[in-house]
Amino acid sequence: xxxxxxxxxxxxxxxxxxxxxxxxxxxxxxxxxxxxxDLGHGLRLIHYSYGVQDTNKGEVSDGYSVSRSNTExxxxxxxxxxxxxxxxxxxxSSTQGSGELFFGEGxxxxxx
Amino acid sequence: ILNVEQSPQxxxxxxxxxxxxxxxxxxxxxxxxxxYRWETAKSPEALFVMTLNGDEKKxxxxxxxxxxxxxxxxxxxxxxxxxxxATYLCAFIKGYGQNxxxxxxxxxxxxx
Numbered sequence: 594x595x596x597x598x599x600x601x602x603x604x605x606x607x608x609x610x611x612x613x614x615x616x617x618x619x620x621x622x623x624x625x626x627x628x629x630x631d632l633g634h635g636l637r638l639i640h641y642s643y644g645v646q647d648t649n650k651g652e653v654s655d656g657y658s659v660s661r662s663n664t665e666x667x668x669x670x671x672x673x674x675x676x677x678x679x680x681x682x683x684x685x686s687s688t689q690g691s692g693e694l695f696f697g698e699g700x701x702x703x704x705x
Numbered sequence: 706i707l708n709v710e711q712s713p714q715x716x717x718x719x720x721x722x723x724x725x726x727x728x729x730x731x732x733x734x735x736x737x738x739x740x741y742r743w744e745t746a747k748s749p750e751a752l753f754v755m756t757l758n759g760d761e762k763k764x765x766x767x768x769x770x771x772x773x774x775x776x777x778x779x780x781x782x783x784x785x786x787x788x789x790x791a792t793y794l795c796a797f798i799k800g801y802g803q804n805x806x807x808x809x810x811x812x813x814x815x816x817x
Contacts, residue, residue: 626805635794635809636749651804683748693739693751694796694805 595620599697616684625667629680711808726811728795732776737798785815
């Protein structure tokens with residue numbers, strides 16, 4: 594069955610370190626998204642991609658970057674982790690048009 | 706930044722009660738409206754994808770309506786069960802941008 598997986602599921606890091614969260618989908622979806630979930634804010638969009646070599650900034654993109662070198666993967670990089678980036682991160686993918694989002698299981702990141 | 710609102714923020718009902726929630730979104734340049742169900746410690750899962758004004762969708766005891774002219778959608782749950790306890794999210798898609806903006810969610814607790 595097609596799926597979308599995130600790794601690591603849990604990560605503890607220190608302020609200033611670079612961290613990369615992986616997202617891999619086997620749906621062959623063009624669209625991929627990264628969201629963060631914080632109490633009181635729901636899901637907020639960090640970055641998104643509509644296809645290979647395409648990346649776009651979302652609502653809360655500062656301090657994050659993504660790259661899309663193939664259809665299956667959209668890694669999220671925190672260049673220099675900050676305590677404000679402690680959160681649960683969700684990757685999602687969708688077909689074009691109004692297709693529903695399929696979510697990964699989430700990655701809980703703690704920045705000390 | 707698009708403003709998507711949901712009400713109420715949280716809701717406690719008794720098993721067997723019927724309930725409904727509201728999602729409000731900008732009425733201009735509408736493309737689609739999604740409803741997602743998000744159980745604790747899991748990932749959001751799509752309930753409905755709605756694209757046309759007047760759309761009514763149903764899945765078991767859960768149904769949804771859409772009014773794009775006035776910018777709202779209702780989600781109804783008939784005869785709530787404890788397994789319906791979850792956070793219900795709506796997501797608004799503007800134009801053909803395929804950029805999902807989520808509301809903050811309605812947290813439903815169904816007491817046995």
